[in-house]
Amino acid sequence: MSLKALVVLLSLLVASFGARANLIVNGGFEAPAIANGSFSLLPGIPGWTRNFGPSIEIQRNVAGAPYEGFQLVELDSNGNSGMFQDVVTSVGQTYSFSFAYSPRPGVGAASNGIEVRVDGTLIDTLTGIGLAGGLTDWTVFSYQIVGDGLTTIDFRAVGTSDSLGGYLDDVRLTVPEPATLALLGLAFAGLGFSRRKLH
Numbered sequence: 486m487s488l489k490a491l492v493v494l495l496s497l498l499v500a501s502f503g504a505r506a507n508l509i510v511n512g513g514f515e516a517p518a519i520a521n522g523s524f525s526l527l528p529g530i531p532g533w534t535r536n537f538g539p540s541i542e543i544q545r546n547v548a549g550a551p552y553e554g555f556q557l558v559e560l561d562s563n564g565n566s567g568m569f570q571d572v573v574t575s576v577g578q579t580y581s582f583s584f585a586y587s588p589r590p591g592v593g594a595a596s597n598g599i600e601v602r603v604d605g606t607l608i609d610t611l612t613g614i615g616l617a618g619g620l621t622d623w624t625v626f627s628y629q630i631v632g633d634g635l636t637t638i639d640f641r642a643v644g645t646s647d648s649l650g651g652y653l654d655d656v657r658l659t660v661p662e663p664a665t666l667a668l669l670g671l672a673f674a675g676l677g678f679s680r681r682k683l684h
Contacts, residue, residue: 505659508572508580509638512656513554519545521555526562538566538642544652549621552585552654559589560599560642561650567641569602572658574632582638583627584656588613589649590620597651598644603630604637611651612644621652629661 510532519525524547526540535541542562544551551557560566574580588597592615601609608628616622630636638658642650 505581505662508574508658509570509656512584513551513654514543514556514558515554517543519543519556521545522547524559529568530558533568533570536567536569536639536641539563541566541568549587549590549619549652551652552587552621552623552625554654557587557652557654559650559652560640561596561644561646561648563648565642565644565646565650567639569637569639572636572638574634574636574658576632576634578632579661580630580632580636581627581659581661582630582657583625584640585623585625585654586611586613587621587623587652587654588615589652590615590622591617592649594644596644596647596649598642599651599653600639600641600643601626602637602639602641603628604633605639610643613651623654625655630658 511530514530516531522545524542524544526542528540529535530541530543533541540562542559543556544559545556560568582603586599594612594614597615598610598612600607601611609626640653644650
């Protein structure tokens with residue numbers, strides 16, 4: 486491989502690894518796209534499967550702004566619901582699992598509960614009192630999990646089933662930064678080796 490080609494490849498690796506590829510499909514709930522100022526109740530959405538309850542609700546600037554992008558999910562649609570996604574992971578590999586959570590604006594803690602499960606194990610239960618004035622109050626939660634070949638990420642509304650519940654956005658499952666840096670180090674070593682060969 487020429488030095489020029491290796492430099493181009495290295496640049497692509499840096500850009501790719503810097504973004505830390507997200508293994509979650511549709512983690513920002515941007516699909517399906519809906520009209521601004523509206524919401525949609527769906528039996529499932531791309532990347533996610535409903536595992537109980539009436540529907541998954543996607544909102545686009547209805548009652549509070551998303552954490553990122555244009556849309557968010559509320560699991561207490563017409564009633565408490567849940568959704569999951571199966572992700573292929575490497576056995577024994579440590580991953581960073583994160584997401585943004587906000588209580589629904591103007592709604593009490595009893596209605597905003599969401600359980601977070603990985604491979605069926607409860608890892609957290611979230612709730613909070615929603616802010617007044619239609620303002621979301623996002624917090625990013627992050628956990629380290631170990632891959633087992635097929636990892637199931639599962640969110641369930643567990644507050645009062647009254648069509649008003651907590652919000653989710655920007656769900657991510659990534660390889661932690663140290664592994665990314667090690668791969669970049671190997672790429673730099675390859676670049677050095679290539680340059681020695683050319684001279």
